Amino acid sequence: MEVNETNRPLTEDQTNVSETLVPTVEETTDNVKYEPKQTKEEVILRLKEINKNACEADKQEIDLLKQTFYKLHKAEQEANKKAFIESGGDAGSFTPSPDPMEAEMKSVLSEIKEKRNSMIAALEKEKEENLQKKMDILEKMKNLTDLSEDAGKNYNEFKALQQEWNEIKLIPANKINEIWKTYQLYTEKFYDMLKLNNEFREYDFKKNLELKTRICEAAEKLAEEPDVISAFHQLQKLHQEFREIGPVAKEMRENIWARFKAASTAVNKRHQQHFEDLKEQEQNNLDQKTVICEIAEAMEYDKFTTFTDWEDKTQEILALQAKWKTIGYAPQKMNLKIFERFRAACDEFFKRKAEFFKNVKENMSLNLEKKKELCEKAEALKDSTNWKETADILTKLQKEWKTIGPVQKKYSDAVWKRFIGACDYFFEQKAKATSSQRSEELENLSKKEAVLKQIEELEKTEVYDETVGDKIKSLISEWNSIGFVPFKDKDRLYKEFRTLVDKIFDKANLSAAEKKLNTYKSGLSKETNLYKEREKLVRIYERIKNEIKTYENNLGFLSSSSKKGNSLVNEISRKIEKLKNDLELTQKKIEAIDETMKE
Template sequence: MMDSQEKALEMGMTEEVNNVEANAVEPQNASQVETPAGADNAQSDTGANIERPVYTSKKDILARVKEIAHGEDVPEKGEVDYLKTVFYKLHVAEREAKLKAYIDGGGDAEAYQITPDEDEELFKAEMGLIRERRARAFKEQEEEKEANLQKKLDIIEKIKSMVTSPEEANKSYKEFKTLQEEWKEIKNIPAGKANEIWRSYQLYVEQFYDLLKLNSEAREYDFKKNLEKKTQLCEAVEKLAEESDVISAFHQLQKLHQEYRETGPVAKELREQIWGRFKAASTVINKNHQQHFEQLRAKEEENLVKKTALCEKVEAIAAEENKGSGDWEKHTKEIIEVQAEWKTIGFAPQKMNVKIFERFRSACDGFFTSKAEYYKNMKEAYKANADKKRALVEKAKELSESTEWKSTSDKLMALQKEWRTIGVVPRKLGDQLWEEFNSACNKFFDARNAVNAGQRSEEHANLEKKREVIEKLKAIVADATENVQENVHKLIEEYNSIGHVPYKEKDRIYDEYHEVLDKIYKELNINVARRRLSNFKNKIKNVAEQGGGALDTERARLMRQYETMKSEIQTYENNLGFLNASSKKGNSLIDEMNRKVQKLKDEMNLVCEKIKAIDMQNK
C-alpha cells in the first residue's frame, strides 16, 4: 500500500498531464496530439537527469536523511531512493571488508558474527519518519485532488448553463472569463478523471464562444489574444527542438501542452492552422524523445552482451582448480577486477537486468563460498599442525636440561626430523613456535658442546698420535730389519693404548692403520713361513735318522692341526654370511674376521707344506 502511495505522490501530476495530452481535443474534428512511444519510460525516468551529489561516507548520507526527515518540504522520492541505494552500497562494502579482514586473519567464516551498526539503525529510524511524512503528503494530495475535481465540475456546470442561447452567452461573458481564470488556477485532479473533465470543459467553452455573437468585439479581442499566446507557444515548442537534453525538452513540452490547452480558442478559420503548427513542432520533440529511448534500449542490449561476457569470465575463474592460497588470492584479485568492470557498465534491458545480475552474483558468491570453505579447512589444518608443533616444543623444553648427551642428542634430532614433516601454520605463529623450539634445542646442544670442548681437544691430540704410529709402521714396511716383528708388536700396543679420535676421523684412520698392517703382515708372514718351513725340513732329517716311526707321528699331528684349521676357517666363513655390513661398525667387524681367516689359511698352507716335506723324506 505504501509503495503505491509513494508512486502516486511522485507521479500524480505527470500522469495527469500525459493522460490529458494523449486524449484532449483542441478544436472539434482536429487531430490528436501524438503520444510518444517512450512516454511510460519517461515517467519512470523522471528525475533521471538530475545530478546527485557524490557521497563517500554513511555519516554524510545520514546527515542528509535527517535533514529531509525533519525539514518542511515534501521528501522527493528520487532523492530518497538514491540515498537509500548509496547508503546500503557503502554499508555492504564496509561489512564485506570486515569479513574479508576476519578471514584473512585466520577467522572462521561460518563463525563470523555481524555486529549491529548504529548508523544503520539511525538510518532506518529516519527513513521511517520520511515514509510517514510521504504517506501524510499522499493523503493530503489525494484529498486536494478530489476537492479540485469538484471545483472543476462546478465550473463546467456554470459554463454549461451559459450556452443555452446567444443572449445568455452575451450576458455572462464577464462571468465566463472569471470562470476561465479560476479553471487555470485549479491544479491536480485524480488522473482517471482528467480526460473526461477536459473534454467536457473544452466542449462547453467552444460552444460558449460560438454563441457569443452580440459582443463580437470582445470575442474578436479574445481570439486575437489567444492567437498571440498560442503562436508564442508554437515558437517555444519549435525552439525546444534545439535542446540537447531530450528528456528535459520532453518534460518542458508537457508544460507547454498544458498552457496551450488552458489558452482559449482562436478564430474558427485559424483553429486547424495553429493547432497543426503546434502539433508538428510537438512531433519533432516526441520523435527525438522516442529515438533517445531507442538508443537507450540499444545501449542496454550492448550492456547485456558485456555483462554476459563478464558472467562467463567469472564462471570460468570459479571453475579453475586452486592448489593453494596463492591460487585463491590470484583468482580473488581477478574476480574483484571483473566486479569493478561490472560497475562501469550501465543497465541491461529491464526484463533481463535482474536475471543477469543474479547470474553474476551467483558465480561470485559460489567462488567466495568455496574460498571461505577452503580457508576454514586450512584453519583447521593450521590448528592441528600448531598443536603438533606445540607438543614438540614442550618435549624439546623438557629435554633441554638433560645431561645425557648421547641419548638426548638422538631424541632431539628425531624431534627436529619430525618437525620438518608437520605442515605449515600461519607465519606469525609459525615463527613464534620455531623460535621456542629452536631455542630449546640450542640450549641443550650449547651445553653439550661446552662440556665436550675439552674432550674434542684430546681426541684431536689422539688423532695426531695415531698418525705418527701409522707413519712408523709405513717406515717398517719400507725398510725391514731383523727385529721387524718385535717392532711391529710394540707399535701395535702403542696404537691400541691411544684413546678416542674425533668421530668424523674414526673410520678413515682405522682404514689407514689396517691397510699398513695388512701390508706388513703379508710380507712378514711370507718370510716367517719360509724360515719355519726351512727349519722344519732340517728338523725332519734328524727325526728320520732316529727311526722308530717318529715321522709318522709328526705327520699325524700335522694332519690333525690341518683339519682343525680347516674347520675353524669354515666356521668363520659361515659367520661372515650372517653379518650385515650396512653400518660402519658391522663393516669393521667383517674386515677383522677376514684378516683372521686369511691368517688361518696362511697357517694351513704352511702345515700342508710340512706334510709334503715329511712325505718326500719317507720316500
Template sequence: MIDSQENLLNQETQEVKPSEEVVVQNSSEENSKDTPQEQQPHPRIFNTKHEVLERIKEIAHDEEIPKKSETEYLKMVFYKLLGAERDAQQKEFIQAGGDPEKFQIRPDIEEEEFKVELSIIRERRQKIVLQQEEEKQKNLERKLAIIEQIKTMATTPEEANQNFQEFKALQQEWKEIKLIPADKVSELWRNYQLYVEQFYDLLNLNREAREYDFRKNLEKKTKLCETAELLTEFNDPVSAFHQLQELHQEYRETGPVEKELREPLWERFKAASTIINRRHMQHFEAIREAEKENLEKKTKLCEQAELIAQKENRKSADWEEHSKEIMALQAEWKNIGTVPRKFNTKIYERFRTTCDEFFKRKSEFYKNLKARFQENVDKKKAIIEQARALSDSTDWKTTAEKLIELQKEWRKIGMVPRKNADKLWEDFREACNKFFDARDANRADTKGEQNENLKRKKEIIEQLKALEQEKPDNAAETLNNLIEEFGKIGHVPFKSKERIYNDYHSIVDQLHKMLNIDASRKRIDDFKGNIKKMAERGVSALNTERSRLMHRFDQLKQDINTYENNLGFLNASSKKGNNLIEDMTRRIERLKSDLEEVKQKIRIIDAENK
C-alpha cells in the first residue's frame, strides 16, 4: 500500500515539469522574487517627473508591501524623463555656441527627493525580506512537526480511526501555513503526501468517514479543474498564469481522492495548466519579438544618423538642413518602444554618441564662423574710418581714386553677420557719398541753374504722366520729343538727382511698355544721341560722364553683392521669410538690369573717345 502511494506521488511529481509545458511555482518564491517574465508593464502613463515622484512617495509611505515591479518601472520612467531634460539642456547649450566638453549637469531637486524615497522603499523591503525568512523557517519547523505527527498516527488502523479528527485538524493547520524556504518545498511535499495517503489507506474501520473525505476532496479538486479551465480563456495571460500558481498550491494542499480517480483528475487539471502556461509563454515571446523589431528600427536610425553625420557641411545652410534631419530621427526614436534589455544601453549609446559628435562639430563650425565674422567686421570698420578721414578732402581726383580703391577692398572682404551688414554698409556709403556729393556740387555750374533745371524736368515728368492718362494718337511722337527735351536739360541739385531719375524713368518705362517699346533699348539709343552732343563740348565732358557712370557701376555692383550675401542668411520656412526672399530677388534682378545698361553706356563713351 505504501509503495503504491509513493509511486503515484512520484508519477504526479514527474508530470509537473516545464518540459510538459506545466509550470508551477512555489508561492514563497512569488513573494520574494520578480523575474522578468513575471513583471507586467505598468498601465499608468507619467508625463512629468513630478507625477512619478508623487507616486513613489505614496508607495514609500503606504502600509502595503512595496511591489518591486512597480518600483522598477517608476525608476525607469523617472530617469528616462530626467535624461530627456538633460539632453535638451545640453542641446540648447551647444546650439547657443557652448563647448560640449564644458557642459555641466545641473543638480535636480526632484532627483534627490526621488533617491530618498527609493532608499525608504529599499529599507522597508529589506526588513520585509528578513521577516519573511524568519517566518519561512518557523513555518518549515511547524510543517515538519505536522509530518511527524501524521507519521506517528499512520501506524495501525485502530490508531488511524481514533486520531481521524486530530488528523483533519493537522491537515487544516498545514493549509494555513504558507511561506517556507524554496529549496525545501518538493521534499516536504513528498513526505507530507506520502504519510497522508498512508493514513487514509489505514482508515478501513471508518470507511464512511474516509469516503466522505474522498468525496469532499473530489468536489474541491473538480472545482479547481473547472476554475483552471476558465482561466484558459482569460484575456490577460500573465494574470491567468499567476492565478494558476494559487490553484496549484490549493490542489496540493487538498487531500487525496479515490485511487481510480486520482490520475484522470490530475490529467484534467494538467491539461488546463498546459494551455495557460503555453499562452503565458506566447505572450512573452510576442513581447520579445516586438523588442527585436524595435531593435531593428533603432539600428536603422543609428545607421541613418551616422550617414548624415558623415556628410560634408560647407555652409550654415548645410548644417541647418542636416540638424533638422538629425532631430527628426531623434523624434522618431522616442516613439519606438523598448528593445531587449541586453542591447538597450549599447544601442542608445551608439545613437547618442553619433548625435553628440554631430552637434559638437556644428558648434565648432559656428564658433569658427563667428570668429571669421568678427574679423571681417573689424576690417570693414577700419575701411570706414579711412573713408571718413577722406570724406572732407577737396583734392577731388586723388581722394576719388583712394575711395574707389577702398570700395574694391571692401568687396574683397567676406560676409559679416546680418545684424551688422546693413549698418556697416550705410556707414561706409555715407562717408563715400559725403565726398562725392561735395565733389559733384563743386562741379555744378550754379545752384540757381540746377534748381531751374530741376523745375523744367519736373514739368516734363508731369507732361509724361498726362500723356499716359490721355493716350493721344501721336503719343509715340510726343514721347520722343519729351525725352529729347528732357535730355537737353542740364544738371539738377545732387540731392534731387536720384529721385528725379527714378520718377522720369519710371513713367518713361510705363509709356514704352504701353507703346510696346523696349525701355532699356530706347534709353540706350537716347544716350547715344546725347553722347554725340556731349562730345562736341570736349573730351572732359565725356570723361566726367564716364566717371559718373563708373561710380554708378561700383555702387550697383556693391548693392548686388550685399543683397546676394544677405539672401544667403534668409530662411524661407515662414511666410514672412519667403516674401522677403522674393522681394530681395526682384531687387537683385532689377539692379543687374541697371548694371548691364550702365556697362553699355560706358562702352558707348569709350567708343566715342576712340
C-alpha cells in the first residue's frame, strides 16, 4: 500500500521550509550569466540558435540580445554620421541608411515570439484541462471516502486515482494550493477509514519509510556537493519524490520529515550563501574594474610628446586590458556598462595615439627637408679655414638641428651621418691647424715680451741722443716682424708697447710727423694685409699730389695786388705746405711697408 504523506495539509513549519526551497525571481535572474556579444552578427546568430528551441528560451537573454543589438546599431549610425560630417556634410541633412540586419533580427524575434505565444497558449489550455481532470479525480475520491464500509474493498481503486493524480502535472498556479489541500484532505480521510490489518499497514509503512530514508540520505549527501546550484536543483527533485511516496507509521512521520527538512535546510543555506558570496565577489570585481577605468581615463594626453611617451603608455593600457581579463563578472546590471566604459577609454587612447603618429608622419617629410638644408650648409663650410667664424656657424647649425623633430627611421641614420660628418671634418681640420698655430703664437708671445723688456730698459735712459732713436726704430722694426700672439694677450701687449714707445718719443722731442711715422711703423706686422694697405696708401699719395697741383695752379689766377687775394694766397700756401708734409709722410709709410714686405 502506498500513501502520499505530503498529500496531507502542511504544518506551519513545513510551509516555511517549502518556500525556502524555491529561489525568488530576482535571485534566479540577477545571477544568470550570458556570454557578451560584440557584433550584430553574433547577436543574430544566437537568436537563431534560440529560435530552434524557442519554447525553452530564456526571455531575459532574449531581451539582453535585443538591447545589445540596438546599442551596436546606434554606435554604427553615430560613426556613420561623424564620418559624414567630417567629409563636409551638414549634420542636419544626415539620413541613416537602412540596416538590413535589423529586419533580419526582427524577423527572428517575431518567430521566437510566435512560437512562445503558441507554447504559452497551449500550456495554459493544458493547465485548464489538467485542472478539470484533477477536479474529476477529487470528486471520485470524495465519493470513495463517503463509502466507509467499503474502504478496504475500494483501496485499489483509490490507489489508482492517486496514481492518476500524480501523473497530471501542470495546473494554473492560483489553484495549486487550494486543490492540493483538498486532495490531502480526502487522502487522509480515506486512510483514516481503512480497517486494514496491522501486518499489511506495517508493511506499507515500512516500505515507505525505507524509500523516504533513502531520500533523506541523498539529501544529506547534497551538503557535500561541490556544485551548489546542481545540489539545489537535485533537492527539488527529491522533494517531488518525497511527496509522491506514501505515509510512514504515525510515530515516525515527524522524525522522518524533520530529518528531510534538516537536510533541505543545509542545502538551501549553502545555496543562499553561494549567491551572497557571488554578489559580494561581483561587487568587488566592479570596484576593481572601476579603478581600471579611472586609470585609463586619467591619461594626460597633452604630456605625450614623444614616441617613447606613447610606447610607455601603450604598455600600461595593454597591462590594464590583461588585468581586466583576469577579473570576473560585475553585477549583471553593471557588467555591460562597466565594459563599455573601459572600452571607450581604450578606444580614446588608441584614437589619440593614431592621431599623434599621423601628425608625426606628416611632419617627418618636412623635418627631413630641414635637416637636408642643414647638411648642405655644413658641407659648404667644411673646407673653410676661417676657423672661429665657421666654428660659430656650425655650432649654431648643431643647435638648430636639435630643435628639428624626428624623420623616418630609414632616413634618420643617413641624414645624421651626413650632417655630423661635415661638422666633424671641419673641426678635425681646425684642431690640426690650431695645434701648430698655438705653438707658434706662444713662441711669438715670448719674443714680443722680450722686446718689451728691451724697450722698458731704453725708456729708463736719462740722455736721449741719436743712438736712442736708432735703437727704438730697430726695436719697433723687430716688434713688427714678429707674427701672431694668442688672441687673449694681443690687446694687453700692444697697449704696453704703445705706452712705452710714446714715452720714448716724448722724451726724444721727435716731430709730430716722426711720431706718426713711428706709430704707423709699430702697427705694421705680418698680421696686417700689407698689399691691401700699400694700395690704399698709393691712392692717398696720388690724391695728395693732385690736390697740391690743383692748389698751385689756383695761385696763378689770384691777383697779388688785391688785399682779399693776398689773404687767400696765404691760406692756399699753408694748405700746400701741409699737403706736402702729408705727401712726404705717406711716401715714408709706403717705404716702411716695402721694407716690412722684404723681411
